[in-house]
Amino acid sequence: MSGASTAYSVVEATPRGKLIAGVVVVAYALVALIPLVWIFSTSFKSPPDSISYPPKVVFEPTLEGYVNLFTTRSRQTDEYIESLGPPETWYDELVRERNMVITGPSRFADRYWNSIVIGFGSTFLAVFLGTLTAYAFSRFKVPLKDDLLFFILSTRMMPPVAVAIPIFLMYRELGLSDTAAGMILLYTAVNLSLSVWLLKGFVDEIPREYEEAAVVDGYTRLQAFIKVVLPQMRAGIAATAIFCLIFAWNEYAFALLLTSGNAQTAPPFIPLIIGEGGLDWPAVAAGTTLFLLPVVIFTVMLRNQLLRGITFGAVRR
Amino acid sequence: MAEIQIRDVRKTFGDFVAVKGSSFTINDGEFFVMLGPSGCGKTTTLRIIAGLELPSSGQILLDGEDVTFNRGSERDIAFVFQLYALYPHMSVRRNISFPLRVQGAPRAEIRQQTEDVAKLLRIEHLLDRGVNGLAAGDRQRVALGRAIVRRAKAYLMDEPLGALDAEFRELMCEELRLLHNRINATTVYVTHDQIEAMSMADRICIMNLGEILQVGAPMEIYERPATKFVAGFVGSPAMNFLNAQGGIAPGAREIRINGAALGMPEAREGLDTQSAILGARPEHIQIADDGPLRGRVFAVEYMGARQLVTVDTDAGRLRVRAPNTTRVAYGEAVGLSFDPERVVVFNPDTDRALKSALYDGDARG
Ligand SMILES: Nc1ncnc2c1ncn2[C@@H]1O[C@H](COP(=O)(O)OP(=O)(O)OP(=O)(O)O)[C@@H](O)[C@H]1O
Ligand SMILES: [Mg+2]
Numbered sequence: 001m002s003g004a005s006t007a008y009s010v011v012e013a014t015p016r017g018k019l020i021a022g023v024v025v026v027a028y029a030l031v032a033l034i035p036l037v038w039i040f041s042t043s044f045k046s047p048p049d050s051i052s053y054p055p056k057v058v059f060e061p062t063l064e065g066y067v068n069l070f071t072t073r074s075r076q077t078d079e080y081i082e083s084l085g086p087p088e089t090w091y092d093e094l095v096r097e098r099n100m101v102i103t104g105p106s107r108f109a110d111r112y113w114n115s116i117v118i119g120f121g122s123t124f125l126a127v128f129l130g131t132l133t134a135y136a137f138s139r140f141k142v143p144l145k146d147d148l149l150f151f152i153l154s155t156r157m158m159p160p161v162a163v164a165i166p167i168f169l170m171y172r173e174l175g176l177s178d179t180a181a182g183m184i185l186l187y188t189a190v191n192l193s194l195s196v197w198l199l200k201g202f203v204d205e206i207p208r209e210y211e212e213a214a215v216v217d218g219y220t221r222l223q224a225f226i227k228v229v230l231p232q233m234r235a236g237i238a239a240t241a242i243f244c245l246i247f248a249w250n251e252y253a254f255a256l257l258l259t260s261g262n263a264q265t266a267p268p269f270i271p272l273i274i275g276e277g278g279l280d281w282p283a284v285a286a287g288t289t290l291f292l293l294p295v296v297i298f299t300v301m302l303r304n305q306l307l308r309g310i311t312f313g314a315v316r317r
Numbered sequence: 318m319a320e321i322q323i324r325d326v327r328k329t330f331g332d333f334v335a336v337k338g339s340s341f342t343i344n345d346g347e348f349f350v351m352l353g354p355s356g357c358g359k360t361t362t363l364r365i366i367a368g369l370e371l372p373s374s375g376q377i378l379l380d381g382e383d384v385t386f387n388r389g390s391e392r393d394i395a396f397v398f399q400l401y402a403l404y405p406h407m408s409v410r411r412n413i414s415f416p417l418r419v420q421g422a423p424r425a426e427i428r429q430q431t432e433d434v435a436k437l438l439r440i441e442h443l444l445d446r447g448v449n450g451l452a453a454g455d456r457q458r459v460a461l462g463r464a465i466v467r468r469a470k471a472y473l474m475d476e477p478l479g480a481l482d483a484e485f486r487e488l489m490c491e492e493l494r495l496l497h498n499r500i501n502a503t504t505v506y507v508t509h510d511q512i513e514a515m516s517m518a519d520r521i522c523i524m525n526l527g528e529i530l531q532v533g534a535p536m537e538i539y540e541r542p543a544t545k546f547v548a549g550f551v552g553s554p555a556m557n558f559l560n561a562q563g564g565i566a567p568g569a570r571e572i573r574i575n576g577a578a579l580g581m582p583e584a585r586e587g588l589d590t591q592s593a594i595l596g597a598r599p600e601h602i603q604i605a606d607d608g609p610l611r612g613r614v615f616a617v618e619y620m621g622a623r624q625l626v627t628v629d630t631d632a633g634r635l636r637v638r639a640p641n642t643t644r645v646a647y648g649e650a651v652g653l654s655f656d657p658e659r660v661v662v663f664n665p666d667t668d669r670a671l672k673s674a675l676y677d678g679d680a681r682g
Contacts, residue, residue: 209402212369215389216396217416217463231406 036292042285050281064098065282067091068275069108069290073100108287111269116294117180118265119249122187126244127237129188130195135225137196138203139211149200152193160190161253168257178262183255187248194247195240202236203229238305242298249295266291319380319470319503320345321366326375328361335361337527338375343471343505344520348497351507352514353524354550359507360399362524363473366505368392379470395464397474401456403448403463409435410444413462420467434462437496453480457489465496471503478513490517511551515539523547540659541676545668548596548661554625556596557635558663559610563590565662565671572662574632577609580657582674593671594663599625599638601656604645608652614645628653 013021042050044061073095081101087093095102137145167186168177176182206229214224230237256268270287273280299306321343328336336358343349351359364370366377368389376385384392395416403412411418414431422430435441438458443451448459457477464472477493478486494517497504508514514521515535522532523546531543542548548556562573565588571578572595579595604626612630619641626637626645630653637653645651662671670676 207400207402209398209400210404212389213396213398213402213404213463214415214419215369216367216392216394217467218390218393218419220388220390228404 039285039288043282043289045282047275047280047282050285062094063091064094065280065286067094068280068283069273069286070106071095071102072104072106074103075100108269111264111266112290114180114259114263115249115266115291118183118187118263119245119294121180121184122191122248123241123245125184125188126191126195127241130192130199130240131233131237133196134199134203135229137200139208149197152196156193164253164257167254171258178259178264180263183259183263183265186254186258187251191244191247195244198240198243199233199236202233206232235305238302242302242306245298246295321471321503321505322378322381323362323366324376324378326362326365326372326377328358328365328370329373335527336365336372339529341522341529341532343503346501346503348494348504348506348517348519350514350518350521351505351524352509352511352521352550354509357524358527359509359524360475363475363505363507367394367396367473393470395467395469395472397460397464397472397477399475399479401460403456403459405449407448408444409440409446409448409451409459412448412459413466415463416467430466434466438462454485454489457481461493465500469502471505474504474506476507476509478508486513493517512553515551523550525550541670542596542661543670545594545596545663545670548663548670552598554599554636556598557602557633559595559597559630559632559635561593561595561632561662563588563593563665565593574610579609579655579660581660581662582658584662585672585674585676588662588664588671590664590666592665594665596661596663597635597655598659599636601659602635602637603654604637604639604643604651605654606652608654610653610655612651612653614647614649614651617645617647
């Protein structure tokens with residue numbers, strides 16, 4: 001190959017450039033993934049393995065963490081356990097090896113369900129309201145449009161927790177504390193400004209002629225919006241929905257402050273899973289692993305839309 | 318099919334007047350072209366006719382019925398947009414059949430009509446493609462197809478050929494005209510290209526700065542322009558304008574340029590301004606040694622059967638279309654004579670053409 005010169009496109013990387021880029025990306029991915037891999041592996045460790053020092057990289061996997069996550073147990077004497085007869089299920093057996101018996105389900109499933117209802121509920125509301133608002137701001141003559149848009153954005157100029165105390169007092173007065181409706185309302189309010197601003201960008205990108213064409217062809221304005229504008233907003237709606245869901249799903253401070261027995265979500269619950277003698281790390285890790293799943297699945301499902309959406313229309317058309 | 322009447326339509330955007338009190342009628346089955354430079358209000362007028370924009374004042378009548386406040390969806394008018402506006406999330410077939418699906422036509426009929434239209438426009442092979450990868454010419458056809466697939470009262474087209482290259486444009490012009498001859502639907506076609514307008518129109522409406530200057534058949538507009546702007550906008554090369562002396566009495570048959578007297582069609586009205594503007598088309602001027610006006614040849618462009626000679630005179634530079642048998646060279650002094658029945662005199666203050674024998678019988682002066 002010596003002496004042979006190869007022409008490269010100016011916009012395409014050279015092979016060496018690609019190699020360097022590849023190494024950097026892989027290295028970064030490794031660093032970023034280590035905590036996740038750690039959590040994932042811890043969820044399959046036994047409690048002693050999880051706190052052994054030096055940490056065990058090779059260990060015997062067990063589902064104990066997951067069993068502990070979903071159950072409450074109590075310690076019993078050997079005689080009592082023997083009097084129960086042979087264990088009925090694999091998880092009974094797992095628990096009995098530690099001289100315990102299952103006394104009932106834990107509250108994890110409830111908390112998880114709360115997270116799903118509140119997370120997806122508020123995401124749906126924020127995107128639904130955001131789409132309508134963004135369309136109106138983009139297409140209609142709204143009095144004080146610029147001021148209103150600025151006002152909507154300004155609600156995000158401080159961290160939401162800064163208003164935690166007023167909201168706490170307000171919610172207590174209104175009876176919204178520790179209710180799913182209250183949390184949905186709160187997360188929707190926080191997400192709405194992001195959703196309006198993101199979506200307005202996407203609506204602005206769609207030429208009005210599409211709707212006008214649909215109108216001269218016999219559609220009403222609403223039909224044109226549903227049949228012509230909405231399909232073209234898919235990418236934007238998907239991207240916005242993911243951002244909203246990630247916020248609502250991961251939100252910790254308000255959940256800790258405003259929810260307890262009834263509407264508590266998973267984030268404040270998981271770190272407090274106590275086992276014997278302190279935190280039950282495998283159970284905490286198992287809870288975290290399961291907690292990550294919906295967002296991952298949702299993102300993977302929408303990833304094609306998302307890639308187009310995150311470039312904010314730059315590569316569309 | 319319908320007749321469209323536009324009555325005193327005005328449109329303002331804030332302080333800006335986009336359309337200044339237009340009135341004209343588009344006859345049933347006519348191919349009507351709105352011609353004017355960029356920004357003169359053609360699109361705005363068309364959008365008002367389609368119901369996409371409300372006029373600030375005035376009325377739109379469809380077949381005598383006042384539809385000024387009817388929404389676009391209630392007017393039964395098809396519109397081809399300047400940039401096509403094909404729905405990017407639909408295939409060619411779904412784009413074309415869109416208006417039929419909106420009307421809820423039976424499936425078999427939708428299929429049949431869509432395919433007929435595609436055949437007519439020669440895009441059958443593209444029916445199941447998406448619209449994003451299409452070439453400009455094909456997009457154009459899809460946009461046309463979406464318009465003509467249904468029987469609308471009128472078809473409005475906003476510079477539908479604007480994005481095509483010259484050669485293809487000519488072809489599409491011809492096809493559009495043929496299509497019109499075939500379906501004979503009232504068509505309003507907007508363009509800023511005078512050649513396109515002249516070759517396709519039954520009648521042309523010329524606009525400038527939001528104002529309708531003249532409505533008439535292409536020949537009428539070419540031969541009897543109502544204003545100096547119309548005269549200069551239509552025709553290639555444009556009409557020549559020379560500075561002449563004013564003070565023309567009704568009935569006069571002469572106009573003076575720097576002492577030379579030129580014949581003109583008998584004036585039907587007087588002109589009492591100091592000066593006047595004489596308009597003459599390049600083909601209405603001859604190079605003749607005994608011509609009343611003298612000048613010097615500035616350039617000669619050979620164009621096959623004819624040649625275009627540019628001559629500098631004291632009254633201004635002008636271009637003459639001469640047969641190629643005329644032998645002239647750069648710098649040569651020549652005489653020019655004008656076809657006395659064809660020249661036009663303009664009022665230099667108002668730009669209006671002076672009423673003369675040339676305009677006899679015109680409804681509009
Ligand atoms: N919605 C609007 N708001 C403000 N001004 C407008 C609006 N629509 C059009 N105009 C102005 O009105 C004038 C006429 O516009 P119009 O689009 O009718 O011109 P046109 O003759 O179609 O020009 P072109 O050949 O460039 O398409 C332009 O100066 C334009 O800037
Ligand atoms: Mg236009």
